[in-house]
Amino acid sequence: xxxxxxxxxxxxxxxxxxxxxxxxxxxxxxxxxxxxxxxxxxxxxxxxxxxxxxxxxxxxxxxxxxxxxxxxxxxxxxxxxxxxxxxxxxxxxxxxxxxxxxxxxx
Amino acid sequence: xxxxxxxxxxxxxxxxxxxxxxxxxxxxxxxxxxxxxxxxxxxxxxxxxxxxxxxxxxxxxxxxxxxxxxxxxxxxxxxxxxxxxxxxxxxxxxxxxxxxxxxxxxxxxxxxxxxxxxxxxxxxxxxxxxxxxxxxxxxxxxxxxxxxxxxxx
Numbered sequence: 001x002x003x004x005x006x007x008x009x010x011x012x013x014x015x016x017x018x019x020x021x022x023x024x025x026x027x028x029x030x031x032x033x034x035x036x037x038x039x040x041x042x043x044x045x046x047x048x049x050x051x052x053x054x055x056x057x058x059x060x061x062x063x064x065x066x067x068x069x070x071x072x073x074x075x076x077x078x079x080x081x082x083x084x085x086x087x088x089x090x091x092x093x094x095x096x097x098x099x100x101x102x103x104x105x106x
Numbered sequence: 107x108x109x110x111x112x113x114x115x116x117x118x119x120x121x122x123x124x125x126x127x128x129x130x131x132x133x134x135x136x137x138x139x140x141x142x143x144x145x146x147x148x149x150x151x152x153x154x155x156x157x158x159x160x161x162x163x164x165x166x167x168x169x170x171x172x173x174x175x176x177x178x179x180x181x182x183x184x185x186x187x188x189x190x191x192x193x194x195x196x197x198x199x200x201x202x203x204x205x206x207x208x209x210x211x212x213x214x215x216x217x218x219x220x221x222x223x224x225x226x227x228x229x230x231x232x233x234x235x236x237x238x239x240x241x242x243x244x245x246x247x248x249x250x251x252x253x254x255x256x257x258x259x
Contacts, residue, residue, distance in 0.1 A: 022158045023122040029215070053126075055154040056219040064215035084147045091226055092219050 003031035012041040017050040020058035028058075032065050042074060045101065049080035058085075059092050066098055077101045108182040111139065120165040120173040120192065122158075128177060129153040135179050136186050141249050148227040149186060149247055153177075155220040156190040156243045163210070164194025164241060185229075186247045193240035200233050 001024035002017040012035060020028055036044060046062070048054075066076055076098045081089060089095055114135050118124045129150040136149060157175060165173040178189040197203045204225070209218030224231050228245040235241055 019126055021122070021125050021154055022161055023125055053129075053150065053154070055151055055158065056217045056223050057158055059217040059219060060215040063217060083144065084151060087226070088151075088219075088223060091222065092217060 001028050001031075003028060003035070005035045007038070007041060010040055011043045011045060012036065012038065013045050013047060015047045015050060019053040020051060020061065021053065021055050022057045025057050025061050029061050029064065032061075033068075036065065036069060036074070037072070044069065044074060044076045045079055046076060046098075047079045048082065048085055051082065051085060054082075054085045054088065056088065056092075059088060059094060062094065062098065075099075079103065108184055110180060110182055112179075112181040114177075114179040114181075116177050117174050118177070119171045120161045120168075120175050120194075122161050124175070125154050125157050125161070128157045128175070132177065132179060132186075132188055136181060139181065139183065139249060145247065145249055149188070152224045152227045152245055152247075153188060153190065155224050156245070159220055159241075159243070160190065160192040160194065162216075164192040164196075166195065184249055184251075186249070187244065188247075189242060189244045191236065191240060191242040193236070193238065196235040196239055197233065197241055200235070204233065 001020065004015040004017065006013045014032065014035065016028065018024065069076055078089065078095070078098050078100045081100070112135070116131060118128060132153045133146045133150050136146065160175045161167065173194065176191045180187040202208055204221040206222045207218040209216040221233070224245060229248045230246040232244045233241065
């Protein structure tokens with residue numbers, strides 16, 4: 001897993017490159033934590049265009065970050081999910097709290 | 107009538123680094139009957155969920171080389187059957203465990219959607235505790251008709 005970030009006009013863009021499962025969850029969690037808590041950031045976009053695989057462990061990682069950023073009033077958006085990730089997001093209702101946006105990114 | 111084309115059994119230590127290996131092997135096992143990309147993706151996701159359950163819950167992250175996961179596959183002309191079993195702690199209440207969003211580890215950022223994903227991505231699933239301890243998850247994936255022809259030489 002590779003976590004790439006760029007901040008532009010107070011928006012933090014994060015690209016997850018690789019596979020998000022139990023093996024990579026902890027690293028991804030820590031990498032996201034390191035970049036998200038920036039007082040200049042008022043929105044976060046997570047780009048999944050290069051995420052080749054994700055299972056429900058990934059949902060747990062994203063939900064955890066959502067809960068933490070919600071306390072700081074920073075919304076998180078999802079961009080470019082694969083068809084497989086899309087189905088998991090739809091199934092779990094994740095888009096209700098982390099809406100999908102078009103376009104992006106790094 | 108479904109024709110049994112191939113069988114495969116593998117045993118791996120219950121370590122998280124084996125998840126990607128397990129799902130890749132099961133996906134590769136199906137390639138002979140030309141599944142669609144979506145079908146392969148569904149199978150990989152369901153296998154990953156089942157193996158994660160073994161690593162995280164059955165063996166409670168001990169990551170010991172003696173804690174094994176067994177994966178048995180049968181490939182039919184129109185279907186895959188994959189059985190994923192462990193000898194871990196078993197599931198006290200299987201019905202409860204299969205409810206969406208149910209998790210025994212809410213503080214560890216678990217979504218509780220593993221079985222729901224398996225149910226959604228595969229055509230059938232059965233979950234049973236083994237007499238000697240542990241759990242067996244058996245799933246079937248029916249392939250679309252246009253893929254039934256077996257590629258031959």
